[in-house]
Amino acid sequence: MLLSMFARSFLLQAGWNYERFQNLGFAFSLQPALEKAYPDKEARKAALLRHLEIFNTQPYMASFVLGNVASMEEKAAAEGGGEEALKRLPGVKQALASSFASIGDRIFWGRLKPMTTQICLLVWAACGFYGWLFTGMDAAPSAGVLLAGPLAGIAVYSVFSVYLRWTGLKAGYECGGCANCALDAANWPRLIRLLSAAGFAMSLAIVLLAFGLLAGFNCGACRPSDLALKLGLPLAVLALHRVMRALGRSVFFTAGLVLAVSVLVFSLLKMEPFKLYL
Amino acid sequence: MTAALKALISAALAGLLGLDSVQAGQFLLSRPAFVGPLLGWLNGCPVEGAKLGILLELLYIDFIPVGGVVPPNGTAAAAVGVLAHSAGGLAPSLAFFFGLAAGVLYAPLEYRLRAARSGLNALVEAQVAAGDFRLGRWLARAMLVENLALSGFALAGAGLAALVASVPWTARLYPGTDFAYSLMPWLGLSGLYFRFRTQVYKKG
Numbered sequence: 001m002l003l004s005m006f007a008r009s010f011l012l013q014a015g016w017n018y019e020r021f022q023n024l025g026f027a028f029s030l031q032p033a034l035e036k037a038y039p040d041k042e043a044r045k046a047a048l049l050r051h052l053e054i055f056n057t058q059p060y061m062a063s064f065v066l067g068n069v070a071s072m073e074e075k076a077a078a079e080g081g082g083e084e085a086l087k088r089l090p091g092v093k094q095a096l097a098s099s100f101a102s103i104g105d106r107i108f109w110g111r112l113k114p115m116t117t118q119i120c121l122l123v124w125a126a127c128g129f130y131g132w133l134f135t136g137m138d139a140a141p142s143a144g145v146l147l148a149g150p151l152a153g154i155a156v157y158s159v160f161s162v163y164l165r166w167t168g169l170k171a172g173y174e175c176g177g178c179a180n181c182a183l184d185a186a187n188w189p190r191l192i193r194l195l196s197a198a199g200f201a202m203s204l205a206i207v208l209l210a211f212g213l214l215a216g217f218n219c220g221a222c223r224p225s226d227l228a229l230k231l232g233l234p235l236a237v238l239a240l241h242r243v244m245r246a247l248g249r250s251v252f253f254t255a256g257l258v259l260a261v262s263v264l265v266f267s268l269l270k271m272e273p274f275k276l277y278l
Numbered sequence: 279m280t281a282a283l284k285a286l287i288s289a290a291l292a293g294l295l296g297l298d299s300v301q302a303g304q305f306l307l308s309r310p311a312f313v314g315p316l317l318g319w320l321n322g323c324p325v326e327g328a329k330l331g332i333l334l335e336l337l338y339i340d341f342i343p344v345g346g347v348v349p350p351n352g353t354a355a356a357a358v359g360v361l362a363h364s365a366g367g368l369a370p371s372l373a374f375f376f377g378l379a380a381g382v383l384y385a386p387l388e389y390r391l392r393a394a395r396s397g398l399n400a401l402v403e404a405q406v407a408a409g410d411f412r413l414g415r416w417l418a419r420a421m422l423v424e425n426l427a428l429s430g431f432a433l434a435g436a437g438l439a440a441l442v443a444s445v446p447w448t449a450r451l452y453p454g455t456d457f458a459y460s461l462m463p464w465l466g467l468s469g470l471y472f473r474f475r476t477q478v479y480k481k482g
Contacts, residue, residue: 014417019396263454
């Protein structure tokens with residue numbers, strides 16, 4: 001039953017809608033547990049309709065709630081309807097969904113997801129592919145190298161997310177019934193701090209590597225004043241991005257601004273194109 | 279294989295991978311960093327696909343899909359970007375900005391698709407109340423619609439890119455777009471750096 005729920009949980013958001021968010025996917029994922037708990041069709045119908053109500057949480061962390069609710073439904077069924085347990089169910093479900101959404105958003109969207117990009121960049125750099133930094137550079141790495149970068153990040157991310165989905169389902173099922181069920185399954189604040197530190201270290205390494213490569217490729221190939229300009233321009237872009245962020249503008253606005261100025265200067269006013277590299 | 283057929287297969291694949299972003303799996307197979315080189319490889323330009331993909335990824339990292347927010351769609355951006363170059367004939371630099379805009383333009387469409395799915399609730403409830411517990415087919419239908427929408431959007435983007443490429447003055451833009459494109463890695467790295475810096479050095 002847990003395996004079937006685990007497999008179905010990958011479709012949690014398949015029917016995501018603005019009225020009740022993940023309700024369709026949640027009910028679909030819970031179905032194996034309801035079939036086990038309620039052999040009677042009418043009771044099963046009532047249970048399924050209960051879980052078509054509003055539900056929303058972070059998708060990877062939903063398994064904690066799913067396991068808990070499955071356990072509560074089983075206990076309610078064993079008590080022959082268990083009105084008391086069923087009365088508490090919506091509150092427990094909502095409380096856990098909110099708590100795990102907050103934790104999951106920080107871990108996955110805020111940290112692990114950008115880290116997959118960092119892993120990709122580091123793998124490419126280790127394989128000698130710098131096209132991600134020098135857009136005009138001619139390079140011919142194999143398709144294997146080009147796919148290895150993103151796949152390495154995806155592998156790290158997926159191992160963690162799938163592991164958490166499975167352990168969350170089991171932990172929720174084992175301690176089902178209370179509003180703080182499995183919230184102590186890991187030291188979440190410590191994990192979040194660790195991921196932040198690791199992400200920052202990798203960011204710093206990548207930015208230093210980028211400036212190092214820029215200096216290395218241009219050093220000796222141009223005059224010192226040109227080299228200063230070539231190093232200064234990326235710094236200006238970093239500063240521009242920072243200022244725009246402070247002004248509440250998205251990165252797309254900054255990209256659009258850079259594009260507009262570039263087209264004006266080099267395409268319309270026809271100034272001599274300036275190349276950052278080589 | 280003709281370019282049109284390759285574009286068709288690529289668009290269908292993009293639609294399939296796009297499901298991973300919200301509806302199925304969420305293994306990050308829908309991210310531009312993966313979609314870019316994959317579609318580039320399919321269309322004979324893996325390096326340009328990888329560059330487009332990772333640069334789009336770096337800029338799209340700024341957006342987080344929390345609380346039902348529909349961020350710009352990275353899969354649509356990468357698919358349109360790669361197809362604008364390979365099938366549409368635009369230079370990589372202009373194809374990149376084309377893809378960037380496409381991802382932003384796809385978000386309202388995605389929003390409408392999600393809103394339209396609200397109508398499923400009453401239908402599913404009625405079906406369950408009638409004793410039919412098969413929920414899977416509704417989920418499959420929702421995914422099929424999303425898949426077709428993204429595939430169609432990618433193909434339309436490639437067609438529009440081909441139209442833009444056929445305009446004589448488009449080539450005049452390339453010195454400017456090439457320069458702006460060369461600065462995009464730095465803009466992306468800046469986003470990546472400050473995202474984690476803010477987390478580590480929080481005020482207070």
